[in-house]
Each structure stands twice: as structure tokens, then as C-alpha cells.
Amino acid sequence: MEKLSNYKYTMDQCNHCGQCKWIHPSGMHGWDYSEICPIFHEYGFDACSGQGLINIAKEIMNGTLQYGDGLEKMIYSCTACGACDINCKSVRDMEVLDCILALREDCAVNGTLPEAITERKKNIGESHNIYGLPHSDRWNWIPKDCGEDPNSDTVLFLGCAVSYRQRETALAAMKLLRAGGVSFRLLREEEWCCGGILWRNGQTDAAEKVIRRNMDLLHGQGVRTLITACGECFGFFRGAYPKFGAVSFRVRHISEVAAELLEKGKLAFHKLDIDGPVTYHDPCLLGRLSEEYVPWKGTIHSYGLHEPEKVWRRGEYGVYDAPRMLLRSIPGLELREMPRNCENAFCCGAHAKDADQEFALKTAAERRREAKSTGAGCVITACPFCEEALSEPGENALPCVELTRLLADALEGGEE
């Protein structure tokens, strides 16, 4: 769908200015923690960065560079975290991440994909989840009395990671919705993977099938609001789905819903048994990459004039405040910010795992080093993939807690 040549303008515009590698000046704080691109941080060559991948994409497009020699591994070690994209867009009108994703799309056809990535596609095709586990395991554990209203036009979309690996998060989300009086229902056996991972990996045909199927289902059922506790699903529903057609339902993250309930006085939290300060890790797809994609088709004239005018996703309206507001509302909980936060957050590395496990672990360890530098005793996050990555054993270990579960534990007067 996305040809490399669609991004020729971005490729031709890049001036090697390096903003895509360094924290935005407004967030500068000192020598350490000033790089924002995980692959640049690890490998150091300019090729391993948003700017470098753009150059590579251009040479692939022009036929002056071929796949092989470890290029595919680098293309997929890039965590697609979008830090380069948002930082570049703070000063430029360019689509760095979309260009990287178009490179992946080309690579999926003309290169050799890392095995684990091919495996994911097979899993989703066969059993509708990224792990290749039986489809029935997606919903067969959901308690009958979870409080859903079969007539609700609000769907709580669980996603693969929450359904298979972090069921406590699903139960916590349901508890919060019940406590706030939000009517919701679950898709159960009708829920499939959101397909975002296929899209991000450039396996666009497969992604399109899943995304169209999900859109038809949700539109067909008259769903008006989709809530998810997964940062990834949230970002994909908002950022990728509109690429395949108009989305008629509103997509919300559980933290946005909970923050609204808190403001309306429908939720209250009590003190938790947590010693010392905590810090918050912004998931990429909940934060800087969660702005809604508004399709644009048109002409780019001389001197950057886009006709018709384009709605840019510059990361300004990511979900940054809701999780922080919720954490600050828990009595006695001290929230400390990491140096790289919000749109400048350093990725946890989760999605490099399929291409390079060792690099993924190092990236998570680097993020934990930063979390620990704040003096926090634990890191909170709002995405099951980030939680899993940050909880991996390794250097700079520190406990990682998922936000929805933390909030459910802190619910004042809530059910058990």
C-alpha cells in the first residue's frame, strides 16, 4: 500500500541535522539520557537512526543498495518507536516513521524477514493472536460475572498481550469501568488481534485483512466507543486503522477514561503500600504516536506547500497527562519524572525482540537505568508490552507495575 516513492519528498528533504537522534532542546537536562533513538544509542553509526533509515530507503528505492549483509536485522531492530519522527517534526514537515514503515513494506516483499516476524504473521493468520496459542484461550478465562452489558455500544478491547499473558490487567480494567459506572461489553470469541503488529512489520496485505475484518465487525455491531488497556492496540486503532478506511467509533485508552471518571468524582483512590517514589514510562503508542491519523492525499508544491493542507501528527496530543494525573491522585504516591519523558521518552525496546533479542534486552535495561536514576523504587507503565520488556531480568532490575492494575488496587470502596 505504501510505496517507498510516496516518501520521496521526505527522503529528499532530510539535511542530516540530527534532531531525530537527540532529545528536543526543551527537554534537555544534562549530558546523560540525551539520546532518543535506541538503535543509534546502541550501534552509533548514522545508518542506525531515523535519518540513516531514510537514506537507506532512498538508496533501496533508487536501486543503489540491496538487502542483505544484516540490513534486514537493522530495519527490524528499529523499534518503530517514533522518537525520530516526532523530534524531526518539531522542526520539519517530514514523515520519518512512515518512511521507515514503507521501507519495511518493501523489505517484506524484497528482503528476507527475521524468522520470528514471519512466525507472528503465521500465528495471526492461523489463530488470530501473535503467540500462536489457541483462539479459545483468548476468552475462555473471562469470568461470567465480569459486569458487562451485552447491549452496550462500548467495547472493551483486550488485545493479545492482555488476553493471553496479562489477564489481571483485563480484570483490573473491568473493575475500573464497573466502579465508574461505565457500561461496556467484551467481544470474547469475536475479538481478533488488532493487526497492528503486521502493519508495523510491513506485512501490509495480512494487516489489511485483519484490520478490515475488525472494522467490519465493530461497525457492523454499531460500536460507538472502543476502550483498550493496551497502549499498542490504542495507538494502532488511532494511527493505523484510519489508513484503511473511515473509523466511526471513538478509541480511548483506559487511562483517559479513568482520568475522566476521577475528574467527575466517580472514582477515588486510597493509599497504596508502595515505598518511596515511582516513575512513569510513556509507552510510544500511547504517547507520541497516538494521535489520530488523518488521511492525506494531494500534491506537495515547491517550498513545502501541501495541497490540500495536511493534518500533521507531531505528538503534541499524545496521552501524557491522564496517566500522570491518575498517579498523582493516589494519596502519598510521589511521581518522579524521568529525564526523557512524554514525546521524548526512550522506548523500552519491546518490539526489537523479534529481530534482535539481545538488543531488546539492552534497550530495556537502559530505560530501567534511567528510571532508577530518579530514585524511584518502581516504574509504572500503561502497556502490556512495555511491562513485559521492563520486567525482563537483566541489568538495572527494578519492579514494573502496570497502571490499570495499580489503579484497580487503589480503588476506594471498590469491590474485591
Next chain:
Amino acid sequence: MSMTLEAYKELEAVVGERNISNKPWVLAGNRARTPEYPFEYHSPDAIILPGCTEEVQEIVRICNRHRICFVVTVSGASVDAYANRGDTVLIDLRRMNRIVEINEEDRYAVIEPGVRHVQLYPELRKKGFTYVTAAVGPGGSVLANYTSTSGDNHNQHGASRANRYLLGVEMVTPEGEILRTGSLQTGSGWFCPDGPGPGLRGLIKGFFGSHGQMGIITRAAIALNPCKGPREIRTEGHSPHQHIYLDSECSKVRVFNYKSLDDVREAMLRIGEAEIGSTVMKFFYLTLAVMMTDSANEFHKLWPRIRRELPMPLVVHLATESPEEMAYEEGILNDIVEETGGVRIAPDLENWWNEHMDFFMVVSVLQRTLRLGGGWMPIKLGADSVSHIVEVGKSISEFIYDYTDTGKIFDAPENFQIVPMEYGHFAHIELLFMYDRTDPNSGKNVAEFRKTSRYTDLKHHYHAETLGCLNETTELLGPLYCNYHLWMRALKNAFDPENLANPILKE
């Protein structure tokens, strides 16, 4: 690739497998070609990332043994940090990124080349210091800016060019010797560039910077200025609408419109004489409009108004230690502006500057200017007295309309800046033009425009074009500057007989 396997293996033995590559896709990250690049385009044979001075020395010696050219890069934001001929290895100094020392008593910082503005600035500010920063953005190398490029900056009215702040330097000569200058050579520390010990600042840096033609600088000390604003930088908002707050009682921006460059000159000289203001500049009006907007489309909407209302903006930033000092400086400024015919611009436009000057001053947002499709080129970049530079500014109208009226470059004939230095003792000029990268003739147009500008300066005997590294321009300009090019060439031949360090090229 023409580098021999033997040479590659020798280089690899110095830095380890992880820190060198000749994979085509790795090289692709440093071989982007842009139309403004004046030289023939080449790919490096390898990219190498040394971690310390000794490794740099070893690499340079290997290059000499195997007759391999070398070019240094850090951020690569400047067009000179690329392979400009075959048989070249690119030495990327990013791993050498330590802040070696911040000496609060003698007010200097010792840094390695990989230290970026975004890293050094906040570290210094925490200690109550600042330094003159280029507008290159967060990832630019501080050291490269001080030693190897012009070092012009927007604060230089109340300060100076970066080269004035260069102290002790450690460098690896093109043949692989380690050279230490000034007090450093005699073991007396980093504090002095010119002795006791050899005063080689001119040789290393020259006026503009040698672009690594005289060797690789591995550590340098820069002098610091006291910081007048708060130590902690307070920021609000998210990209691209962040605000950095300085102390508003002691930081004010005034923007005035002038009708003639002669009046601008008068205002600059008098503000300098009064020794007030931290920044004074006749700013680029096109650049100003790009900086004020969030997208190219918004720029195109704002531009007609700026073009009409602000053809000759004089931006003055007053930064003081106290509100009383502010009142004093403001009073003097108002008198000078009134007497020189300046008119304060519309409040909505001036407010933008008040809200963003802090941002601009701190690490700059000048990369935004690249937003109009990426085609940009700063030329002239020379310096002389304020009056001389104003004459240079006036001469731009002699040739620019042939290019703006025919659409060869963006139609903004007044898009040049004049920034006085050291309270008006001299001034810098920069003519920044935008061109359309999608135009297949843009490369040709850019080259032609540069040449026309250069020959206009030569015709008038103007000191307007920068004294760059050794190339054709140097040969042309040399006679205007006491034949400095002959000295430069002799030094280059003595230090680099094989012409391997960022080799001299024909444009």
C-alpha cells in the same frame, strides 16, 4: 570499495569489529547527496568510530601508511563532513563524548568532539555558566563549532565568535603526531590558547575553521560566560509548542522595523557604544517567518504579511542581572531607536519573539528554516566592521533580483542577517537563500548564485565571503586578505604532504 582488506583489518584492530564498518548499508547513512553540495559525490570506503585520542592517532597513521584520505564527522550537519573523493575513510568521533572538566574558578570547560550542545548547555547552566552556541540545533558538536567551523552565533553582539573562546587544544596532526597548544603544552593546564607554549590557534582554527584539513582535534577547552538567567530551565507544553522560560523581568525582546540599512548601521553602532543588549541583529525576514510558524503551509500564509510589514527587522534581546539594569538598558534603547528612525513592530509579532527568544537563544530552532523543502544555503558568512558589512548588505540588491525574479531561488531579496560582534567592533553577514529541491536545475542555480555573489564581493573588494578551508574560493579571496592562502597552503603542505586530511578539492 578500493580500500585494501589489509588496511581495513589494521583499522579494525584499533577500534574493534563493532566500531568500524564497510557494509554498503552502513555507508549509506553518510552518503546522502544534496544539491547544495558543491563537490563531486563519493561514498566513504569505511566508517570508523574511535574512542580516544590514541585510537585517532593510530587511525591517522594507518591512513598515512596506506595513503587513505580521512574526513572527520560528528553530527554531519555541515556539508563538509562527507567523503569528497574515493579512498576515504570517515572518522566519526561520536564515541569521544566526555565532558572532561568544568573549571568553575577559571571559567572554562574541556570537552571531547562528541559532546553536543544539548548535553553541554544544561550542564553548564546548572553551574551558572553559558557559552556561545551555534544555531545548528541540539546534536551539533560543540567542539567542531569552536574549532572547525565559523562559530558565528546570535549572541555575539554581547559576546563574540566562538573562535575567541577557544583555549587549550589537543589535536592529532595529519601525519599522526599529538600536538598540544598554549598552556596545555607546558603542562600548565587548559586555560590559555597562546602560551606559555606554542600559540597555534590561528593555525588550527584560522578565521573560519579548517574543516579538519589541518588534523583532528580530540579535546579542547572553551571559555565560559556567566549565565544571567535561571540555572534550572523550566519548560512547558509538548512538541512543537514547548516553551522554555527565562526570567521575564530580566529578559526582554524588542523588534524594530527600519527603512534603510544606513539607519540600521547607526542603531547597531550606538547600541554597541552604549554596551547594552545581549543580542542585536538585523534578522532574516524569511527565516523569521518560517520560525514563527509550525508548518510550511502556515509559513506560506504568514509570509505576505511579514514581507510587507517587516522587510528590515532589528531584533534586540536585553538580558540583565536585575530589573533596575533592565530599566536602564530599555531607556537607552528607546532613545537610540527613536533617534535612528526605528519603529516597534506590531505587538502580536513582537510577542512571538518575547515568548520564543529564550528558546532561540538556548539551543535555537534554526533548523526550522530547513522546513521549506530542505533547500537552503547560507553564503557570504564573512566579517568586518559594521559599516563595511552594511555596504556588503546593500550590494546584494545588485545581483539577487536576477535570481529571485526568475524563480531560481525563493523570492526574498532581503533575507540576509547582519550580526554585530563585541559591541559593534565588527559584524558578520549571512545571506541565506532557499531554493526548490524538487527543481532538477537547483544544483546548477545554487552554484551559479554562489558564484555571482562571490564575484560581486571581489569586484567591490569586500570582505564578505568567509575565509574557508583550502579550496578554489580561498585562491580567489586570498589576495583580498594579505595572500593568506599562500600561508595556508604552505602550512598544509608542511603538515600534510600527502594531502590526506580532508583533502583540498576543486569545486
